[in-house]
Amino acid sequence: MDQIKVKVERRNVGYSVFIGGSILSGLSDYLRKNHANKKIVVITDETVSKLYKENFFNKLDAFNPYVIILPFGEKIKTRETKNKIEDTLMEKKYGRDSLIIAIGGGVIGDLAGFVAATFNRGIPIMHIPTTLLAMIDSSIGGKTGVNTRYGKNLIGSVLQPSAVFADLNFLRTLPDEEFLSGLAEVIKIAITSDKELFSIIENDYEKILAKDEGVLLKIIKRSIELKKEVVEKDETESGLRQTLNFGHTIGHALEAHFNYKIKHGFCVSIGIAAELKISALCGILQADEQRIVSLLDKLKLPTKINKDINADKLIGYMVSDKKTLNEKPHFVLIKDIGTIKSEGKNYSFEVDGGIINKAIEMCKND
Numbered sequence: 001m002d003q004i005k006v007k008v009e010r011r012n013v014g015y016s017v018f019i020g021g022s023i024l025s026g027l028s029d030y031l032r033k034n035h036a037n038k039k040i041v042v043i044t045d046e047t048v049s050k051l052y053k054e055n056f057f058n059k060l061d062a063f064n065p066y067v068i069i070l071p072f073g074e075k076i077k078t079r080e081t082k083n084k085i086e087d088t089l090m091e092k093k094y095g096r097d098s099l100i101i102a103i104g105g106g107v108i109g110d111l112a113g114f115v116a117a118t119f120n121r122g123i124p125i126m127h128i129p130t131t132l133l134a135m136i137d138s139s140i141g142g143k144t145g146v147n148t149r150y151g152k153n154l155i156g157s158v159l160q161p162s163a164v165f166a167d168l169n170f171l172r173t174l175p176d177e178e179f180l181s182g183l184a185e186v187i188k189i190a191i192t193s194d195k196e197l198f199s200i201i202e203n204d205y206e207k208i209l210a211k212d213e214g215v216l217l218k219i220i221k222r223s224i225e226l227k228k229e230v231v232e233k234d235e236t237e238s239g240l241r242q243t244l245n246f247g248h249t250i251g252h253a254l255e256a257h258f259n260y261k262i263k264h265g266f267c268v269s270i271g272i273a274a275e276l277k278i279s280a281l282c283g284i285l286q287a288d289e290q291r292i293v294s295l296l297d298k299l300k301l302p303t304k305i306n307k308d309i310n311a312d313k314l315i316g317y318m319v320s321d322k323k324t325l326n327e328k329p330h331f332v333l334i335k336d337i338g339t340i341k342s343e344g345k346n347y348s349f350e351v352d353g354g355i356i357n358k359a360i361e362m363c364k365n366d
């Protein structure tokens, strides 16, 4: 079992991320050692609960947890679900001595994390991520939140977990679409900050698609280390954390355009291709564009924008995105694989509308 320690200096808090295959056997020991007197609340979704009833949830029986099983999917990440969970917990007399364990993908992690952040002014949360995206992205860094009809993740808080247990065995049941969607985020972080990780994915892409545990452990561990480095330095996205948004300015616009019916990672994959084109048109990216796009293609991740999509309409979505500064879309610009443009603590840059438009047109399918 590997262990990565995340420290958030500004708040003087730290936590461990345990990674490996079958590491959940260590969970009981961890709970006994660290949360002996806590009343445990498990929050999960119906898919994960059905799949892991026998093999995992029963390991927690000894702790007599109160288990909340929610429907699956983004639609439950709302204030209404949060209210319901809070009411149930208060009715059942759960208080400050409770520990929430979120078992699921990013939806469950974000929602349960936000409940923990405000329940009795804050109770601890542990994450047991069950999707690739949740293992390498959403369970690390402490961002929690819910969606509203005005947009995604608009209401939320930052709460660092007390521990994360990333057990690779969960990936065995993950549908291919979900797996690939998470892989797009791994590639994103490799492009912005680690050439070596990129090469590993490039050389071992067939093993990755076959979910070879050795390679998966290597790339998941490295992705977590990279995200850790970013969030340790910048908990609230004032600087370095902006780099995690590479591929997301256009990715989010595509998600909004498709009314959130297309997986986030697929929109990010197209966003990566289009934002590489922007980096190239700005004269910052010299080589490597083709190398990256061809890796995305090999992994069967989409890289083309549908020709029917109007570029100006897409730019309109970028302008209304909550991360947009002064109504001007900003972009993380790539120099080469592993290196981005930076100026002091600034890592994302305003780009001329003509260039954005041209990049979108150049990335359209025939």
Ligand SMILES: NC(=O)c1ccc[n+]([C@@H]2O[C@H](COP(=O)([O-])OP(=O)(O)OC[C@H]3O[C@@H](n4cnc5c(N)ncnc54)[C@H](O)[C@@H]3O)[C@@H](O)[C@H]2O)c1
Residues within 6 Å of the ligand: 045, 046, 047, 048, 051, 072, 073, 074, 077, 104, 105, 106, 107, 108, 110, 130, 131, 132, 133, 134, 137, 138, 139, 140, 141, 142, 143, 144, 152, 153, 170, 171, 172, 173, 174, 175, 178, 181
């Ligand atoms: N907090 C952050 O920093 C952060 C970062 C990135 C994304 N997010 C959020 O994460 C969410 C997306 O997370 P996601 O992609 O994990 O989606 P998700 O939680 O909806 O999970 C995807 C689907 O996979 C199913 N599933 C989960 N684990 C499974 C398993 N082991 N086997 C089979 N099926 C399984 C779920 O039931 C669900 O239907 C979004 O709401 C996004 O905003 C948060």
Ligand SMILES: [Zn+2]
Residues within 6 Å of the ligand: 185, 248, 264, 268
């Ligand atoms: Zn993302």
